[in-house]
Amino acid sequence: MAKNDLLGASLWDAYSNKVTTLMNNPNHQGEITEQEAAEHGNRLIVADFGAESCGDAVRLYWEVDPKTDIIVNSKFKSFGCGTAIASSDIMTELCIGKTVKEAVKITNIDVEFALRDSPDIPAVPPQKMHCSVMAYDVIKKAAALYMGVDAESFEEEIIVCECARVSLKTLQEVIRLNDLTTIEQITDYTKAGGFCKSCIKPGGHEKREYYLVDILRDTRREMDEEKMKAAADAGSKGSFESMTLVQQIKAIDAVIDESVRQFLIMDGGNMEVIDVKPSEDYVDVYIRYLGACNGCASSATGTLYAIEATLKEKLSKKIRVLPI
Amino acid sequence: MQVYLDNNATTMVDPLVVEVMQPFFSEIYGNPNSLHKFGTASHPAISKAIDQVYKALNASDNDDIVFTSCATESNNWVLKSIFNDHIVSGDKNHIITTEVEHPSVLAACRALEKEGAKVTYLPVNSQGVVEPHVVRSFITDKTALVSVMWASNETGMIFPIKEIGEICKEKGVLFHSDGVQAVGKIPVDLQAVHVDFLSMSAHKFHGPKGIGALYIRNSQPLSPLLHGGEHMGGRRSGTLNVPYIVAMGKAIELATTNIEEKMASIRAKRDRLEDALLELSDTFVVGNRENRTPNTILISIRGVEGEGMLWDLNNGQIGASTGSACASEDLQANTVMLAIGADSELAHTGIRLSLSRFTTDSEIDYTIAHFKKAVLRLRAISSSYAKVAPTPGGESKACELHH
Numbered sequence: 037m038a039k040n041d042l043l044g045a046s047l048w049d050a051y052s053n054k055v056t057t058l059m060n061n062p063n064h065q066g067e068i069t070e071q072e073a074a075e076h077g078n079r080l081i082v083a084d085f086g087a088e089s090c091g092d093a094v095r096l097y098w099e100v101d102p103k104t105d106i107i108v109n110s111k112f113k114s115f116g117c118g119t120a121i122a123s124s125d126i127m128t129e130l131c132i133g134k135t136v137k138e139a140v141k142i143t144n145i146d147v148e149f150a151l152r153d154s155p156d157i158p159a160v161p162p163q164k165m166h167c168s169v170m171a172y173d174v175i176k177k178a179a180a181l182y183m184g185v186d187a188e189s190f191e192e193e194i195i196v197c198e199c200a201r202v203s204l205k206t207l208q209e210v211i212r213l214n215d216l217t218t219i220e221q222i223t224d225y226t227k228a229g230g231f232c233k234s235c236i237k238p239g240g241h242e243k244r245e246y247y248l249v250d251i252l253r254d255t256r257r258e259m260d261e262e263k264m265k266a267a268a269d270a271g272s273k274g275s276f277e278s279m280t281l282v283q284q285i286k287a288i289d290a291v292i293d294e295s296v297r298q299f300l301i302m303d304g305g306n307m308e309v310i311d312v313k314p315s316e317d318y319v320d321v322y323i324r325y326l327g328a329c330n331g332c333a334s335s336a337t338g339t340l341y342a343i344e345a346t347l348k349e350k351l352s353k354k355i356r357v358l359p360i
Numbered sequence: 361m362q363v364y365l366d367n368n369a370t371t372m373v374d375p376l377v378v379e380v381m382q383p384f385f386s387e388i389y390g391n392p393n394s395l396h397k398f399g400t401a402s403h404p405a406i407s408k409a410i411d412q413v414y415k416a417l418n419a420s421d422n423d424d425i426v427f428t429s430c431a432t433e434s435n436n437w438v439l440k441s442i443f444n445d446h447i448v449s450g451d452k453n454h455i456i457t458t459e460v461e462h463p464s465v466l467a468a469c470r471a472l473e474k475e476g477a478k479v480t481y482l483p484v485n486s487q488g489v490v491e492p493h494v495v496r497s498f499i500t501d502k503t504a505l506v507s508v509m510w511a512s513n514e515t516g517m518i519f520p521i522k523e524i525g526e527i528c529k530e531k532g533v534l535f536h537s538d539g540v541q542a543v544g545k546i547p548v549d550l551q552a553v554h555v556d557f558l559s560m561s562a563h564k565f566h567g568p569k570g571i572g573a574l575y576i577r578n579s580q581p582l583s584p585l586l587h588g589g590e591h592m593g594g595r596r597s598g599t600l601n602v603p604y605i606v607a608m609g610k611a612i613e614l615a616t617t618n619i620e621e622k623m624a625s626i627r628a629k630r631d632r633l634e635d636a637l638l639e640l641s642d643t644f645v646v647g648n649r650e651n652r653t654p655n656t657i658l659i660s661i662r663g664v665e666g667e668g669m670l671w672d673l674n675n676g677q678i679g680a681s682t683g684s685a686c687a688s689e690d691l692q693a694n695t696v697m698l699a700i701g702a703d704s705e706l707a708h709t710g711i712r713l714s715l716s717r718f719t720t721d722s723e724i725d726y727t728i729a730h731f732k733k734a735v736l737r738l739r740a741i742s743s744s745y746a747k748v749a750p751t752p753g754g755e756s757k758a759c760e761l762h763h
Binding site: 048059060062065084092093094095112113114115116117118120121 | 663665667668671674675705740741742743744745
């Protein structure tokens with residue numbers, strides 16, 4: 037929340053002039069019939085995507101030259117808002133003149149970019165990006181029909197945020213590499229979740245297979261488990277600095293039990309570890325003397341030195357022992 | 361020509377209302393709580409406004425009508441104070457409302473659920489209204505409050521408030537009604553119906569935005585939401601908004617004087633518009649005319665997505681809505697349409713047209729022409745309509761949408 041958020045912006049004011057123009061006068065709206073295609077010796081492809089029940093649906097017509105696989109003509113019909121109509125119109129334009137294989141490479145990012153008035157200013161407000169995604173999806177469907185394959189075969193990766201085309205793999209990598217802990221950070225790094233917001237958590241405009249909240253939680257859990265495993269492995273290999281705090285305490289106790297305590301007990305004393313606190317340069321081990329050691333003149337000098345030297349030798353040179 | 365047909369969202373301030381409020385900005389500006397003459401100078405006008413509101417609603421002098429900032433505040437006040445007075449104390453924990461209330465009721469109820477209230481959201485029938493026997497069947501000895509709107513902001517359908525009020529009275533349950541779409545549009549007689557609390561907002565009946573009221577039936581305790589001074593008899597603190605109170609009084613007087621005559625005039629224009637739009641094939645109007653506020657039409661146009669239609673109407677200088685103005689940028693289907701059992705495609709096509717007493721015949725003519733042109737254009741683009749098998753003669757009617 038900030039000053040600029042106090043008054044909600046008008047949705048339509050965020051549309052580019054191109055979106056407005058194409059909504060009012062789409063250039064490629066209409067149908068292509070079997071007869072027309074046949075007269076030109078071409079093949080007609082008709083693909084539907086979306087659903088009226090979701091408030092957005094598009095039908096794409098392609099007339100494809102079977103000898104060259106080039107889309108020679110394309111038209112659309114749309115049940116949707118202004119951005120859906122404009123996106124569908126620019127999408128058909130981008131298809132014309134391309135081979136089917138080239139057309140499959142057109143993404144929703146290309147569609148949205150083609151609708152911009154200026155390269156730096158988005159053509160539609162964030163919640164309307166899903167309209168361009170639909171345009172992308174219907175191209176894949178049309179290509180699949182033409183090539184006789186499954187539309188999913190064009191998708192090499194699992195796409196979590198379709199608006200920004202961010203894959204599951206990318207999200208997992210970015211969370212790990214940058215140690216991200218919040219959805220806002222993920223959006224800052226990848227743009228995922230920054231548009232229609234359907235991919236953030238269930239309950240948005242579209243139902244999604246993967247949600248950022250789940251990916252973040254699962255990846256963080258995997259990272260924690262890996263960290264624990266690494267610490268456990270490091271502990272078993274004796275690397276004191278890589279151990280977890282509990283492992284460090286256990287290791288210190290083990291060394292004291294093995295090499296220190298019996299000498300103190302022989303003189304009627306003892307000691308206990310109160311706390312272990314890692315700092316930048318040291319690992320501070322706070323101890324308290326018990327019995328005869330408590331108040332003994334040597335407890336602050338020779339005995340203390342012997343305990344610290346033993347821990348340094350057996351565990352880490354960084355250990356510093358502090359009596360309290 | 362510009363045509364404003366979104367009067368369920370807000371209305372133009374009547375020039376006569378503007379006129380009466382003007383002096384209280386610059387000439388009679390004293391704080392009405394001050395003892396000096398600058399403050400007391402506004403008392404006659406405030407007193408008159410109070411009288412105007414009481415008279416318009418036929419409220420008893422023993423009842424309280426407290427000025428608030430809007431109906432959202434009034435709705436929140438009732439729900440949250442009942443929660444504090446009954447639910448926190450533990451004697452009752454249940455609120456009954458409907459699925460189709462305004463967000464200021466639904467969102468407040470959801471917030472109270474998080475605090476421990478049990479809320480029942482009643483379904484509506486195919487006319488879009490909740491039936492009294494349904495309300496009765498959900499009341500238990502734990503029910504503290506029933507909250508049902510008087511008329512729907514989206515469909516205009518009038519709810520059976522009298523019958524529900526009788527049930528609440530019989531069961532000893534408090535009854536609140538959000539009357540924001542009823543006051544000034546249809547007769548509201550608070551001595552003819554048993555309502556304990558009624559919310560209203562001046563900007564829905566040609567008053568300014570930022571002033572509303574809450575009616576509290578005689579002797580009903582309701583703890584204040586705003587504490588501070590002893591304004592409004594201690595019911596609601598905050599310096600009185602004198603110009604707006606004066607304006608609300610004048611606005612409600614103008615709206616309710618000869619209301620039957622005004623309703624007949626608006627209804628005639630509405631029905632003419634509705635009849636003309638239903639000449640288009642595959643169009644549907646929600647709810648029967650007899651039981652609807654006389655100014656409202658919620659029309660669905662098969663194959664034409666709501667926002668697309670709104671765009672074309674806006675290009676023609678016609679202001680309408682896809683549903684409640686609060687949700688006009690929402691991507692979701694019209695929730696009232698879904699609640700009354702419209703299929704989900706149809707629920708994306710609803711356009712609300714709401715008239716006022718300032719709507720003219722020539723504006724209706726212009727709207728009919730432009731509306732039809734827009735439907736033809738958008739159906740030519742529509743992938744959905746292309747797939748609809750043509751209905752012989754075109755099926756168009758003001759119908760009940762069935763579950």
